[in-house]
């Protein structure tokens with residue numbers, strides 16, 4: 001049920017590995033943080049789960065189904081890239097998404113647009129980077145998809161907005177049903193949301209940790225854990 005399974009997954013671009021023999025299961029009702037320095041394979045992982053990119057080796061299953069392009073029925077994906085059609089207005093984009101995805105909930109979209117203070121009549125090309133970021137959130141969170149993948153959901157958003165969005169994310173995610181993966185560099189901001197964290201570096205999965213255990217038993221924050229793992233793997237300061 002709504003499970004994501006990677007079995008010995010590798011992805012190469014040319015001769016370079018973006019992901020090396022990764023096996024992991026993401027369980028429903030949990031929010032995962034995917035952490036790693038630039039170029040470590042976070043986006044590649046999410047793209048493969050959403051069927052936009054295929055592994056060279058290994059298999060990916062979503063809800064028991066081998067992933068192909070049709071998996072977008074089940075996977076809501078907020079991408080880092082700007083794939084919006086410029087002449088569209090905010091409202092056009094919302095209406096377009098509603099026609100593309102049967103699980104799109106117009107009521108949720110309306111609440112989100114108001115909460116995030118977006119102007120429906122503005123053209124995409126007139127939006128600031130931060131407002132494009134907000135629109136991306138509206139589009140991804142308005143779907144009642146079993147799988148929700150967020151790639152850098154806070155990029156372009158100012159710190160005050162980030163904080164309020166982390167809080168409001170809680171009211172838009174279905175904690176019982178959805179499997180959520182968030183790839184981000186904003187580790188401190190996202191920590192309150194996360195159940196599990198994964199650290200990847202150079203395409204290798206180098207750490208998996210339950211966040212509650214980390215805090216309660218070890219008394220360390222996710223950021224402290226992440227920095228330690230990076231240091232152990234020879235990455236100083238958290239960046240490559």
Ligand SMILES: Nc1ncnc2c1ncn2[C@@H]1O[C@H](COP(=O)(O)OP(=O)(O)OP(=O)(O)O)[C@@H](O)[C@H]1O
Pocket residue numbers: 013016017018036037038039040041042043044045
């Ligand atoms: N289309 C592509 N063609 C060639 N190489 C690619 C392509 N997409 C990704 N890569 C390479 O794969 C590796 C992993 O990239 P990926 O975008 O998954 O990293 P990331 O962890 O999301 O990084 P960031 O934090 O900078 O977004 C990088 O070395 C990148 O250069």
